[in-house]
Amino acid sequence: MRLREKVALVTGGGSGIGRATSTLFAGEGAKVVVADSVVDGARETVQTIKENGGEAISVQGDVSQAADAERMVQETVNTYGKLDVLFNNAGYNVYGSVHELSEQDWDKLMSVNLKGVFLVSKYAVKHMMKTGGGSIVNNASSFGIIAYPRDPVYCASKGGIISLTRQMALDYASYNIRVNCICPGPTLTPRIERAIKAAPDPEERRKQSIKNVLLGRFAKPEEIAYPVLFLASDEASFITGIALQADGGQTIH
Ligand code: NAD
Numbered sequence: 001m002r003l004r005e006k007v008a009l010v011t012g013g014g015s016g017i018g019r020a021t022s023t024l025f026a027g028e029g030a031k032v033v034v035a036d037s038v039v040d041g042a043r044e045t046v047q048t049i050k051e052n053g054g055e056a057i058s059v060q061g062d063v064s065q066a067a068d069a070e071r072m073v074q075e076t077v078n079t080y081g082k083l084d085v086l087f088n089n090a091g092y093n094v095y096g097s098v099h100e101l102s103e104q105d106w107d108k109l110m111s112v113n114l115k116g117v118f119l120v121s122k123y124a125v126k127h128m129m130k131t132g133g134g135s136i137v138n139n140a141s142s143f144g145i146i147a148y149p150r151d152p153v154y155c156a157s158k159g160g161i162i163s164l165t166r167q168m169a170l171d172y173a174s175y176n177i178r179v180n181c182i183c184p185g186p187t188l189t190p191r192i193e194r195a196i197k198a199a200p201d202p203e204e205r206r207k208q209s210i211k212n213v214l215l216g217r218f219a220k221p222e223e224i225a226y227p228v229l230f231l232a233s234d235e236a237s238f239i240t241g242i243a244l245q246a247d248g249g250q251t252i253h
Pocket of ligand 1: 012016018037041091139188189190
């Protein structure tokens with residue numbers, strides 16, 4: 001068990017990659033706090049974990065709100081006494097080129113995808129600094145490295161996460177807090193399934209999504225959860241500040 005005795009907070013744990021990672025963390029011995037703005041999803045994840053013999057609670061909250069971010073961390077510490085692992089995973093996408101998007105589109109997405117990482121980390125590191133360290137994994141994207149058509153705000157937010165990860169690794173190494181990020185390629189989650197269904201030509205959209213993926217397919221959420229587990233665990237004890245690409249070779253081009 002790679003997270004035995006550890007306490008983990010997963011944001012956006014009610015669906016997709018966050019759900020797969022919460023479940024995997026619990027299977028590896030962690031007590032897991034599943035935080036999500038959609039509480040039903042978080043509760044379903046907790047139920048699955050408990051059915052498999054694991055330990056978890058759900059917390060409703062929006063990572064873009066400072067009070068909610070603080071409460072996620074506080075409830076973790078109140079319930080389980082500490083916080084060892086934070087997976088900053090909550091995020092979403094808004095499609096459209098720069099001239100088609102509104103200022104509100106920019107502000108809202110940035111406040112969830114990028115400010116959310118800042119806020120939850122801000123409260124988490126305060127505990128980790130007192131308790132001798134921890135591991136933070138941020139969910140960036142291959143689109144933080146390469147460009148994708150009609151996706152400017154998301155690409156900018158994910159590039160920002162990669163940069164924030166490197167900066168935080170620098171500031172907190174002396175506190176034994178490792179900070180890394182994962183850069184998933186296209187992963188078949190409920191969010192992506194919805195986007196494909198909503199496209200004018202769903203089959204074309206599906207093909208476009210995986211066009212440059214060398215392995216020629218979407219990842220399953222579990223295929224992202226495993227590298228996140230590695231970064232979160234002591235197996236990665238000498239790794240900090242990296243962006244680990246789990247993208248089926250998409251970024252080679
Ligand atoms: P998803 O929609 O299936 O799951 C995201 C979860 O985050 C949902 O439960 C949602 O309710 C929650 N959430 C959204 N906004 C929130 C907020 N403000 N506060 C708290 N919770 C919030 O999506 P997913 O595809 O699993 O994406 C998870 C993360 O992985 C995102 O950061 C996404 O950018 C990243 N990612 C996904 C892919 C992919 O292809 N699926 C690729 C690269 C990166």
